[in-house]
Amino acid sequence: MATSGVKLYGGRPSPYVNRVEMALEMKSVDYELVEMNPYEKSELLIKLNPIHKKVPVLVHGDRPICESLIIVQYIDDAWTNGPSILPTDPYDRAIARFWAAFVDDKFFPLLRQMRDTKEEEAKRLVFEKVLEAFVLLEGAFITCSKGKAFFGGDTVGYLDIALGSFVGYLRVSEMMNANYKILDETKTPCLAGWAERLYSDSLVKDAMLDPHKLLESLTKLQALSKTDSD
Amino acid sequence: MAEVKVIGSWSSPYTRKVEMALKMKGVEYDYIEEDLKNKSPLLLQHNPIHKKVPVLLHNGKPIVESMVILEYIDEVWEGPAILPKDPYDRAMARFWVKFIDDKCIPAMWKACWSVGEEQEKLKEEAKEALKYLENEIKGKKLFGGDKIGIVDHAANFIAYWFPITADFVGLRLMTENEFPNLYRWADDYCSDTFVKENLPHKDGYIAILKTI
Numbered sequence: 001m002a003t004s005g006v007k008l009y010g011g012r013p014s015p016y017v018n019r020v021e022m023a024l025e026m027k028s029v030d031y032e033l034v035e036m037n038p039y040e041k042s043e044l045l046i047k048l049n050p051i052h053k054k055v056p057v058l059v060h061g062d063r064p065i066c067e068s069l070i071i072v073q074y075i076d077d078a079w080t081n082g083p084s085i086l087p088t089d090p091y092d093r094a095i096a097r098f099w100a101a102f103v104d105d106k107f108f109p110l111l112r113q114m115r116d117t118k119e120e121e122a123k124r125l126v127f128e129k130v131l132e133a134f135v136l137l138e139g140a141f142i143t144c145s146k147g148k149a150f151f152g153g154d155t156v157g158y159l160d161i162a163l164g165s166f167v168g169y170l171r172v173s174e175m176m177n178a179n180y181k182i183l184d185e186t187k188t189p190c191l192a193g194w195a196e197r198l199y200s201d202s203l204v205k206d207a208m209l210d211p212h213k214l215l216e217s218l219t220k221l222q223a224l225s226k227t228d229s230d
Numbered sequence: 231m232a233e234v235k236v237i238g239s240w241s242s243p244y245t246r247k248v249e250m251a252l253k254m255k256g257v258e259y260d261y262i263e264e265d266l267k268n269k270s271p272l273l274l275q276h277n278p279i280h281k282k283v284p285v286l287l288h289n290g291k292p293i294v295e296s297m298v299i300l301e302y303i304d305e306v307w308e309g310p311a312i313l314p315k316d317p318y319d320r321a322m323a324r325f326w327v328k329f330i331d332d333k334c335i336p337a338m339w340k341a342c343w344s345v346g347e348e349q350e351k352l353k354e355e356a357k358e359a360l361k362y363l364e365n366e367i368k369g370k371k372l373f374g375g376d377k378i379g380i381v382d383h384a385a386n387f388i389a390y391w392f393p394i395t396a397d398f399v400g401l402r403l404m405t406e407n408e409f410p411n412l413y414r415w416a417d418d419y420c421s422d423t424f425v426k427e428n429l430p431h432k433d434g435y436i437a438i439l440k441t442i
Contacts, residue, residue, distance in 0.1 A: 051329065051362055063318055070324045077317035090305040094293045101295060102279070136279065 006031040009048060010055030011038055013209070013217040015165040016068040017056040021207040022161045023072040027079040039224060069100055072161055083203065086158045092144070093158075096151070099140045100162035107133045108166065114173075114180070127180055131187065137163065138188040145190070149197055156204050160194075167195045168209030172218070175211060234259035235287040237273055239266055241430050241438045243391050244296040245284040247383040250428050251300050254378070255309035297327055300380055312380050326366065326373065327384040333359040335387055342392075342399045343442070353403055360409055363388075367415045382419060389416040390429055398439050 008024065008031050010017030024031050036045060041053045048057040048064045057064050058071045060078065065071050076085035086093050110130045117123040144151045144159060151159035167183070174181045185192035199208050234252065236259050238245030252259050264273050264283050276285045276292035286293045286302065293302050304312040314320050337359060341352035363385070367373060373381035382389075388404070393416065396403055406413040419425055 060318075065318070065321045065325075067325055067328060070321050070328070073324065074317055074321040077320055090302055091288070091291055091293070093305065094298050094302040097298045097301065098293075098295055101298070 005059075005061065007034055007059045008032070009034045009036050009045070009057040009059065011035055011217075011221075013214055013221065014038060014055060015169060015209070018165040018168075018207060018209055019068045019161050020056045020058055020071050020075070022156075022165065022204045023075040023085055025207045026085060026156065026161075026203045027075060027082040029075070029079060037221075037224060039221070068165075069104065069162060072158065076158075083155050084157070085152075085161065087152065095140075095144060096158045099137070099144070099151075099159050102133075102136070102140075103162050103166070107137065107163075111166070111169070111173075130182060134182055134188055134191065138191050141190045141194060145194075150194065150201075156198070156201055160198065160204070164195075164198050164204065164208070167198060168211045168214045170195070171211035172214050175215060233287075233289055235262060236260070237262045237264050237276065237285040237287070238283045239264055241435050242283060243387040246428060246430065247386050248284045248286060248296055248299050248303070250378075250425070251303045251312055251383065252307075253428065254312070254424070255303060255307040257303070257307055297331070297380070297384065300383060304380075310377060312383070314374075314379065323374075323380050326363075326381045329359070329362070330381070330384045330388070334363065334385075338388070338392055338403065339395075341403060342395050342401055349401075353401075356403055357408070360388075360404060360412060364409045364412050367411045370415075371418060372415065378419070378422065378425070386419070388412070389419040391435070394432055394435055395439060398436060 006024070006029055008017065008020055010020070010033075012018070012021075012033070012035070021033070036042065036055055038055050045055070045057075046053055048059065049055075049066045052066060054066070056068055056071060057066050058074070059065075060074075065074050072085060087096055107130075110126060110133055114123060114126045114130055117126050140159070141151060144153075146153065148154050150156045151163070156164070170182045174183070183192050183195050199205055234257055236245065236248055236252070238248065238261065240263060249259075249261070262272070264270060266283070269281060273283065273285065274281060276287065277283075277294045280294060282294070284294075284296055284299065286299045288302075288306070293299050300312055313323055334356065337352050337356035341349055341356055344352055372378055373385065392404065395401075404412060404416075420429065
């Protein structure tokens with residue numbers, strides 16, 4: 001593969017940007033992270049992603065690729081050296097794609113709804129739905145891992161990246177309020193163990209989001225967005 | 231001997247695209263019609279989370295979500311490619327598939343069944359999205375180039391089901407005047423000999439629309 005420049009546009013606290021970093025780390029790709037404030041729709045961002053105007057955007061050579069899971073699959077297709085991100089078996093690939101879409105279409109919207117719900121009782125109800133979805137993901141882990149350490153088996157893979165990028169935020173939820181513990185070893189023991197392992201896995205540990213730093217960044221970003229809307 | 235089954239719904243564009251993909255690869259399969267108003271134990275067993283069609287059963291193992299199924303079909307069976315081979319082209323195809331599924335179709339479908347201000351808002355939303363597709367199809371026979379590809383499959387609702395539905399409810403949205411290239415593509419797509427044989431009959435579909 002030609003060593004054309006690789007740039008990743010986006011801010012580190014974003015779990016979507018984080019997915020791309022995890023994938024690039026797995027393939028040992030040299031890249032430049034160009035920090036972008038996601039609340040500022042700069043001219044450059046509009047040029048790179050005119051349709052959605054969102055990060056992450058990966059630029060390889062001079063071609064932009066958007067949408068985090070599409071970028072991750074691109075990385076797997078374009079860099080064939082290094083570990084495979086998607087499973088090799090077509091059926092396992094279909095299962096991984098299914099659950100990654102579940103994370104984006106069902107799980108994350110519930111997390112976001114929980115974050116945005118201020119009223120305690122209403123928030124509690126959404127939290128229950130988050131837990132229900134997380135229990136389904138526990139089932140997915142048992143199926144996909146086949147008794148091994150990760151969704152991808154012995155090595156991290158597509159689904160580890162798709163969900164792993166949110167682990168920092170799941171920890172933040174608990175740090176902010178112990179009543180909102182999502183990674184709970186009594187309810188989802190497999191996922192609780194898996195989350196720990198991600199932080200020490202040689203392929204992705206450098207990309208994993210530190211919950212303490214996340215909390216700091218989140219506070220800063222919230223302050224920035226308030227300034228923008230003034 | 232590999233066993234392939236499709237659990238689907240006669241009128242559904244999602245079911246039809248899976249069937250078309252299998253036929254394009256020359257795969258023989260058994261078709262099981264599902265009554266969506268009275269979901270069968272078979273469907274609930276194989277798609278417990280979403281409880282939707284289509285479901286592809288390959289040697290008893292279920293695959294769900296039409297785009298996931300299409301990628302699976304492309305990977306398992308030889309024959310004309312559904313996705314491009316080049317990594318960048320694959321990424322672009324996946325991008326457009328997601329765009330059509332997330333931004334175009336929901337707004338277009340909801341616009342058909344809403345009224346007043348809400349309908350106007352959905353119409354605007356749909357038109358904004360369709361403008362990007364209009365641009366993308368310019369100068370191309372099909373989204374897949376010379377042959378039907380995954381993006382054409384993703385947009386099958388736009389080509390066939392939507393014009394019939396819009397006509398039925400009296401909605402003007404994707405006109406030839408505003409979207410000449412998409413209009414031409416829809417016509418090319420629906421006139422394709424292979425596609426034509428695999429679309430549900432118009433009157434049959436209208437009969438179903440009457441029950442909504």
